[in-house]
Every structure is written in C-alpha cells, then in structure tokens.
Amino acid sequence: MPAKAGAVTMQQVAECAGVSMMTVSRVLNDDARVRESTRIKVMxxxxxxxxxxNISARSLAGARSYLLGLLYANPSAAYISELLIGALKSCRAAGYHLVVESCDMEEAAIGEQMLALAKESRLDGLILPPPLCESAPLMAALEAARIPYVRIAPFTRLDAAPYVCIDDAAAARDITARLIALGHRRIGFIKGHPNQGASRLRLQGFQDAMQAAGLRSARRDICQGYFSYKSGLRCAEKLLNRADRPTAIFASNDDMAAAVYAVAHRHGLDIPQDLSVVGFDDTLIATTLWPPLTTVRQPIAAIAGAAVELLTTNRRAAAVLRQPAAPRRLLDYAIVERQSTAPPTTPD
Structure with missing residues (x-):
C-alpha cells in the first residue's frame, strides 16, 4: 500500500530503487544523462x-519553477471547466502547479503581455486552448523567448508546434451522417466562433456528410454562432422562424444546442418528435437537458491532461519548441446517443 503523500523521503526512494540519492534527483529533474532503464526503476x-x-525545494535547487500556465479566452464556461479538471489532475500527478490566466484575443499586444506573465511567474510552459492556439503574435513571442507551449485543437498544424486534438471534421461528419440515416434532409447547422479552427473543421465535416449523401447545404441553413448560449438563441430563432424550417439542427457545441432547445420550446416544438437536435463536446449540460442531448463526446479533460504530459515529459533532450518533429496527440471521440433525435415526422 503506497505511503501517504509527504511521508516518504528521497532517501527511501533511492533505497527502494537501489540507486543513489543523486540519481533519484537527476531522474526527478529529467536529466538526459540518466539511462532509461534507471529512470523506469526510479519512477x-x-x-x-x-x-x-517538494516543489518549492526543487524550484530553488534547479532552473525550473514547476509551474505551468493555462491561458484562456473561450466563451464556454463548461469547456474551460473540463480543461481545468484535466490539467490540474495531470499537473498534480507530475508534481507541478497550474497557473490559470484569462486574456483578450482582441488585445493588440497579446504576445508581449502573455510573455511578461510567463517570465514574471517563471512558467516552465504554457497550454494554449482555442482560440489562443491560433494567435500568431502570441506563438511568435513565446518561441522568441524559447518558452515551451502546447496547442489544443488548432486549425493550422505547424510542424514544430506540439498539439493535442480530436478529429473534429470526422466527428462532425459522423454525427451528421446519423441524422441523414434517420431520414433528415433539411438540416440546420450552427457554426462556432470564426476565430477557432474547430469551427471550420466541424463545418467541413457537416458539409462533407451532406455532399456524400447527395444533399445540398444551403447558405440559409448555416448560421454563424460564437460557441455561446446567446448566439445559439439568435441562430435558432433564425432557423426555426422559417416556413420550411429544418427538421434537425446540428449545433457546434452543447451550449448552443441548449439554446436550440429553449427556442424550440418557445415555438411549441417537441424534441425529438418535431425537431432533432445534436451538439458537440458532451459537457455537463448535455445530460441536464430534457430530453438528454445526443452529442459528440470529445475527452476535454484528457486533452488537457495530454497537453500537460507533453510539456512535462519532453524537456529532457530539448525544449518542446522547435524539435524537428514536434510531438502531437490525436485522441478518440465518440458519438453519444441519447434521446434528442428521431426520424422526421413528415418526409422532406
């Protein structure tokens, strides 16, 4: 049975592994001179x-602070909450602390501001979720200062910048195909924020599925949302006020899908008898809606955890930045079937 946290000394670890305390210290500090077999034995x-x-003692003894930063500028509280859960859990397991900071994507000097934050806090690396993962000024500033970072769900896949994501286009294609298989032909689509790569990939997947089925996605069936509940309300009103309204709506995240529910109820429409609705993310709201929402589950917490692992396990040979082939992780998604979809009551 493992000992309680804080009750074990480095000397005990050294004795258990059959190595010196210096070797244990080198392993814990990711010294590249330690053989992999020894590293495994110590760990x-x-x-x-x-x-x-002891993070404070390690920080004083070496060049690292054992602090990672997570920057965010995302309107979805549910998405950010899941990211924090995953990042905090992985930081704790790796012996790091997490610094969380919000920022404004519209700020002209975002690169300089975030660079100052990273230097003042002595951050060992940064996690950049969308839309910050697309900020060229921010990435340029971090690279110039040689501060490692990992991007989450970027649209532009830079060779030298590590990232973690799912296949958003494939996920959107799959869930759209399920609506088509139910018999839906007029399907509305609510896009995500235009400054996030996932928005374009999910739209691409939706349009690919429609095209593969020989269906046309008319411009008026696609509405610009912003990953917020408020934008979902506006788009749902626009789509459902038409005489030839869609029989199904695919919202690019669960917050906007929840807004579709509210507008549908206001119009006296039953879900799923009169209108099928699907979302994306599988955040908490998906199971609090009635009926529960069919959606794409992307493992948001696991994505954040993988970003932490990339930052904390790729520091031995070189910085995470500018490796010839930067590490990246593609995680699996799943379609979660609940009760918000059904065949259309009248054929299109």
Whole structure:
C-alpha cells in the first residue's frame, strides 16, 4: 500500500530503487544523462512509495519553477471547466502547479503581455486552448523567448508546434451522417466562433456528410454562432422562424444546442418528435437537458491532461519548441446517443 503523500523521503526512494540519492534527483529533474532503464526503476519506486517531491525545494535547487500556465479566452464556461479538471489532475500527478490566466484575443499586444506573465511567474510552459492556439503574435513571442507551449485543437498544424486534438471534421461528419440515416434532409447547422479552427473543421465535416449523401447545404441553413448560449438563441430563432424550417439542427457545441432547445420550446416544438437536435463536446449540460442531448463526446479533460504530459515529459533532450518533429496527440471521440433525435415526422 503506497505511503501517504509527504511521508516518504528521497532517501527511501533511492533505497527502494537501489540507486543513489543523486540519481533519484537527476531522474526527478529529467536529466538526459540518466539511462532509461534507471529512470523506469526510479519512477516505479516513486509510484510504489507514493513519493511527492517538494516543489518549492526543487524550484530553488534547479532552473525550473514547476509551474505551468493555462491561458484562456473561450466563451464556454463548461469547456474551460473540463480543461481545468484535466490539467490540474495531470499537473498534480507530475508534481507541478497550474497557473490559470484569462486574456483578450482582441488585445493588440497579446504576445508581449502573455510573455511578461510567463517570465514574471517563471512558467516552465504554457497550454494554449482555442482560440489562443491560433494567435500568431502570441506563438511568435513565446518561441522568441524559447518558452515551451502546447496547442489544443488548432486549425493550422505547424510542424514544430506540439498539439493535442480530436478529429473534429470526422466527428462532425459522423454525427451528421446519423441524422441523414434517420431520414433528415433539411438540416440546420450552427457554426462556432470564426476565430477557432474547430469551427471550420466541424463545418467541413457537416458539409462533407451532406455532399456524400447527395444533399445540398444551403447558405440559409448555416448560421454563424460564437460557441455561446446567446448566439445559439439568435441562430435558432433564425432557423426555426422559417416556413420550411429544418427538421434537425446540428449545433457546434452543447451550449448552443441548449439554446436550440429553449427556442424550440418557445415555438411549441417537441424534441425529438418535431425537431432533432445534436451538439458537440458532451459537457455537463448535455445530460441536464430534457430530453438528454445526443452529442459528440470529445475527452476535454484528457486533452488537457495530454497537453500537460507533453510539456512535462519532453524537456529532457530539448525544449518542446522547435524539435524537428514536434510531438502531437490525436485522441478518440465518440458519438453519444441519447434521446434528442428521431426520424422526421413528415418526409422532406
């Protein structure tokens, strides 16, 4: 049974692994001179004993602060909440602390401001979720200062910049195909924020599925949302006020899908008998709606956790930045079938 956190010393880890305390220290500080077999042996001892390094002492002893930063400028509180859960859990497991900071994408000096934050806080690396993962000024400033970063769900896949994502286009294509298989032909689509790459990929997947089925996605069936509940309300009103309204609506996130529910009820429409609705993300709101929402589950917490792992495990040989082939992770998505979809009551 592992010992309680804080009760185990480095000397005990060294004795358990059969190495010196200096070797344990080198392993914990990701020293590239340690052989992989020795590293594995030490880390097994760390896990078996439940050893928790003292972050303050490690920071004073070396060049690192054991602090990672997560910047955000995303309107979806549910999305950010899941990111925080995953990042905090992985930071704790790796012996790091997480610094969380909001910022304004419209700010002209965003690169300089975030760079100042990173230097003042002595951050060892940054996690850039959308839309910050698309900010060229921010990435240029971080690269110039050689501060490692990992992007989450970027649209532009730069060779030298590590990232973590799912296949948004494939996920959107799959869930659209399910609506088509139910018999829907007039399907409305609510786009995400135009400054986020996932918005374009989900639209692409939707249009690919429609085209593959020989269906046309008319311009008036596609409405510009912003990943917010308010924008979902506006788009749902626009789509459902038409005489030839869609029989199904695909919202690019669950917050906007929830807004479609509200507008549908206001119009006296039953979900799913009169209108099928699907979303994206599978955040908490998907199961609090009635009927529960059919949606794409992207493992948001796991994505954030993978970003932390990339930052904390790729520092030995070189910085995460500017490696010839920067690491990246593609995680699986899943379609979660609930009760918000059904065949259309009248054929299109």
């Amino acid at each position: 097994r001892a760390v896990a078996a004993l439940g050893y928790r390094p």
